Amino acid sequence: xxxxxxxxxxxxxxxxxxxxxxxxxxxxxxxxxxxxxxxxxxxxxxxxxxxxxxxxxxxxxxxxxxxxxxxxxxxxxxxxxxxxxxxxxxxxxxxxxxxxxxxxxxxxxxxxxxxxxxxxxxxxxxxxxxxxxxxxxxxxxxxxxxxxxxxxxxxxxxxxxxxxxxxxxxxxxxxxxxxxxxxxxxxxxxxxxxxxxxxxxxxxxxxxxxxxxxxxxxxxxxxxxxxxxxxxxxxxxxxxxxxxxxxxxxxxxxxxxxxxxx
Amino acid sequence: xxxxxxxxxxxxxxxxxxxxxxxxxxxxxxxxxxxxxxxxxxxxxxxxxxxxxxxxxxxxxxxxxxxxxxxxxxxxxxxxxxxxxxxxxxxxxxxxxxxxxxxxxxxxxxxxxxxxxxxxxxxxxxxxxxxxxxxxxxxxxxxxxxxxxxxxxxxxxxxxxxxxxxxxxxxxxxxxxxxxxxxxxxxxxxxxxxxxxxxxxxxxxxxxxxxxxxxxxxxxxxxxxxxxxxxxxxxxxxxxxxxxxxxxxxxxxxx
Numbered sequence: 365x366x367x368x369x370x371x372x373x374x375x376x377x378x379x380x381x382x383x384x385x386x387x388x389x390x391x392x393x394x395x396x397x398x399x400x401x402x403x404x405x406x407x408x409x410x411x412x413x414x415x416x417x418x419x420x421x422x423x424x425x426x427x428x429x430x431x432x433x434x435x436x437x438x439x440x441x442x443x444x445x446x447x448x449x450x451x452x453x454x455x456x457x458x459x460x461x462x463x464x465x466x467x468x469x470x471x472x473x474x475x476x477x478x479x480x481x482x483x484x485x486x487x488x489x490x491x492x493x494x495x496x497x498x499x500x501x502x503x504x505x506x507x508x509x510x511x512x513x514x515x516x517x518x519x520x521x522x523x524x525x526x527x528x529x530x531x532x533x534x535x536x537x538x539x540x541x542x543x544x545x546x547x548x549x550x551x552x553x554x555x556x557x558x559x560x561x562x563x564x565x566x567x568x569x570x571x572x573x574x575x576x577x578x579x580x581x582x583x584x585x586x587x588x589x590x591x592x593x594x595x596x597x598x599x600x601x602x603x604x605x606x607x608x609x610x611x612x613x614x615x616x617x618x619x620x621x622x623x624x625x626x
Numbered sequence: 627x628x629x630x631x632x633x634x635x636x637x638x639x640x641x642x643x644x645x646x647x648x649x650x651x652x653x654x655x656x657x658x659x660x661x662x663x664x665x666x667x668x669x670x671x672x673x674x675x676x677x678x679x680x681x682x683x684x685x686x687x688x689x690x691x692x693x694x695x696x697x698x699x700x701x702x703x704x705x706x707x708x709x710x711x712x713x714x715x716x717x718x719x720x721x722x723x724x725x726x727x728x729x730x731x732x733x734x735x736x737x738x739x740x741x742x743x744x745x746x747x748x749x750x751x752x753x754x755x756x757x758x759x760x761x762x763x764x765x766x767x768x769x770x771x772x773x774x775x776x777x778x779x780x781x782x783x784x785x786x787x788x789x790x791x792x793x794x795x796x797x798x799x800x801x802x803x804x805x806x807x808x809x810x811x812x813x814x815x816x817x818x819x820x821x822x823x824x825x826x827x828x829x830x831x832x833x834x835x836x837x838x839x840x841x842x843x844x845x846x847x848x849x850x851x852x853x854x855x856x857x858x859x860x861x862x863x864x865x866x867x868x869x870x871x872x873x874x875x876x877x878x879x880x881x
Binding site for chain 1: 648651655659663667668671672792793795796798799800802803808810
């Protein structure tokens, strides 16, 4: 148990730090903070022009969605880069607990997503006069944490596919952009055609954003518990699927001696 | 000789970029998704008659993204691939080999315009009745050429910045917003206006919309071409400066 915990904490921290081998502070600030801020502004102004929803709708939706960038891309890289950089074989040759290896990589991205989302909310408060209901901030933090965790789980699934797929980043990009469309970030789920809305309800973000919007509007945590539980369960489902895929591809890779072949 | 070099270089880079999944994503899939978002938002906000407006705006967004990511990292990519020294050492001026690349990055953005118009027509019933087809046919290449020249300026200045790719990420949304591609400039703070005027996508977008929706686009087409010439002049100065510094410091292949 102690060894697994150590792998979970230390392994996760090292994996996260490894990303900064090529992500410089300048790149982090522009990509993880600058670009998301302009995304919020872009959609707030587009919303004003379209006359579809008020500013708060776009602020909450986008400020949570930008956390998905860290969750999906970061987690995809956290797993798939092991294969790309040639460290997958040594990693899988160790007797370390696979669940600890896998889950440990997720934790820094959840924390990172929270930072990015908090920055988005703070800047919206400063620039766009966004004012959530009094006392709603702790509940909003919970909603963002659950939603970010759920997005990280989806990132895990895509990352696991990266153990087999040739170009996993194309898939990660595609999923990320589709989530903008179907997860209620810019368009309320009920305004989408039924089938698109149904896809959105099976993905992370949708329920979390809906819960956060209600919380920011003054709802009590208990009122949105159902939405948050649904978001958490969706995340757990993706995490479980990701872990199963990871183990299947590991076993297949060993059997065919194809762990790092493309 | 120069025309042949331009044609061969442009064609080569166009084929090369078309084979890249990243550029397929940036120039086809991403604009189509953004067009869909705009269509749904305009529909639910009861902004009728704006579907063609949204389709053209999302198409131009794709041209900007392709130019930004393609040209912004153009020199860096040549450096990573080990072809930079060959291009700089070749007899033609470096400008003559780089310009076809930056114009090719803007050209693949045409996929965006075609993609968003076709998507809008097929799934949202967007009317494709262009008020002045001839002006549309001139405005689109003029926009592409001026963005290609802007791409040259980006390529020759981004190279001085180590995190050019990150800088490119930062510039995507602000230019979409400041050039009125989907949100009219009248909805933005007044200080955005002067920024918009020196960016050719503003004039390109206005030209294409005027030509498509009714009105005269000739002034805007002229502005596009004029700005393109200014970008070309600034880009060639910056490029000469980069080449001189890289040669004198022996840093051409160093990242």
